[in-house]
Amino acid sequence: MKRMLVTYMTLGYPNLEIFYQFVEKSVELGTDVLEIGLPPKYAKYDGPVIRKSYKVVSSWLKDYINPLKELRKSVNVPIVILTYLEDYLSNLDSFLTALHEINIDGVLFPDLLIDYIDNYETYVLSIKEKGLKAVLFTGPSLPDNLIKIASKISDLFLYYGVRPTTGVPIPVSVDSLIARVRNLVQNKLVIGFGLNDFNDLRKALSTGADGVAIGTAFIEEIEKNGLQSALQLVKTIRGVLDEYS
């Protein structure tokens, strides 16, 4: 079975031109799902690198609809928007409708099962009623039974973050974390959140991950060595994924 590559990029980072080039090329190079971040007011569960990228774009990015519309025209893989539910509590319906109208496929709210645990089902229903896919975000602090339920209702795949925050290499035993959830999850299991060295990546794949989500590593690469080098990294990761197919 082909392993999934979920590529994350903050909308418009570092500028619109490079952003489009990166995501379009990354799809050509084998990205299966695009995860696009909209800068939230408070990125509570993101690490320093992604937070910095939000800061860079939020100084000029006022409208997200048009850039997303453009993006939709040029790529044909599913596009999932990553942002925080907290910012859309008062206008969730219109936000979801707007995304659906421009043919965005789904949304992923990292704060849903953490801060809105008492009525997450209602929110998942709202997302699905608007014709969008609800991708659920889980992690090690979730009790087993909740991971089971979440895996059943999550669309496309279940996102499982192995670290408490993105991009900070907190030492965790990736393989034992995945071994624990693998048999709870009756869905595609995509591992992310701070998975940024090849050792972790291979461990995740050999313990049964159906795919990986990578973000921080691409942003860092663009920042340090530029677009071409970030695309090379996409290619390398695709290669590792294919070894396990």
Place this chain on the structure above:
Amino acid sequence: MENSVLIPKYWYNIIPDLPKPLPPPRDPPNAEFSRIELLEKILPKEVLRQQFTIERFVKIPEEVRDRYAIIGRPTPLMRAKRLEEYLGTPAKIYFKYEGATPTGSHKINTAIAQAYFAEEEGISHVVTETGAGQWGTAVTLAASMYDLESTIFMVKVSYEQKPMRRIIMELYGGKVYASPTDLTEFGRKILKENPNHPGSLGIAMSEAIEYALEHDYRYLVGSVLDVVLLHQSVIGMETIAQLDELGEEPDMLIGCVGGGSNFAGFVYPFIGAKKGKKFIAVGAAEIPKFSSGRYEYDYPDTAGLLPLVKMITLGKDYVPPPIYAGGLRYHGVAPSLSLLIKEKIVEWREYTEEQIYEAAKLFMRTQGIVPAPESAHAIKATIDEALLAKKTNEKKVIVFNLSGHGLLDLGNYDSIQKRVGK
């Protein structure tokens, strides 16, 4: 039988058994630096891994079990027979005596583990802060047990008023400085503004962290973090085995709460093993976090250097009144314990200094042990429960954690005698 045979092989981690997910630590909005990243730089790697582990049972390294044996673990589980008789209760009262360790409190249980993980990583020197001195004492001994050097930033006012704690730390081989010091940039800044600054726990902690970062030493944490609660679970794991041996089934388990580590270490293994029906956390009425605290994200440290955690808190800037139980002068409650209180799995009580003093005296006169003023809070709740059992004529089995002795707190007892009378 050699002691080490009786020492538990595993620590217990409650995270996978919580009724709801534990809200994760966060960086504050618009943070100029990542506190989660800071943790990665200052804590021993294995300590950090354990902070975020979801394994239910974590193996205690043999090297740590050896040191646990040296400090006299398993600590005794004793029956407070004279207290029962005095109260005329049908209840049986047991207590786990953590005061029996050389440093006189439970703090050594995690200090040993953290020092070991630092040593294993090739670190030669550990650093921490201390207020009244219990934690600092534990760290200096733990460091010496693994041939590490240790530096302790002790709040200046305590350094001057509690020379005995300082002396013990020095005898154990630690370097103790009155904070603010001129060893760190932060300390120098404070001293420049006020050369006679009395210091605070927040300042001492900032100095300790800066000093550790500067020299690539490691920083050891005394309470609140999940990993500290994990190490303290050795208390409850032992107690379960000791009660089993006596053929007793506990009805209730009681402990005092400063940050929550002795309570959690004692009680969580029982919750995990589904033993006991009632769990009571006891705090000081003067620091009313259970009755007036809010359940929200806050800094666990007054300096605001650690990541925000969701907990019951009076706010990090809350200034606790100078009660005699220094270890309870803390604004928050460990995140997992906060969640268990919110979910009503753990009950709480708050008692005033005078009530505690009476309970402490009664315990001293019936059982002979001078309890740490903090631990006397657990004694007070135990007495109340035993009297309730008398009223209802129920043969309850009550077990409490006597987290430390009070022989180095006699000054505090003296001051309360002066305030409320003998």
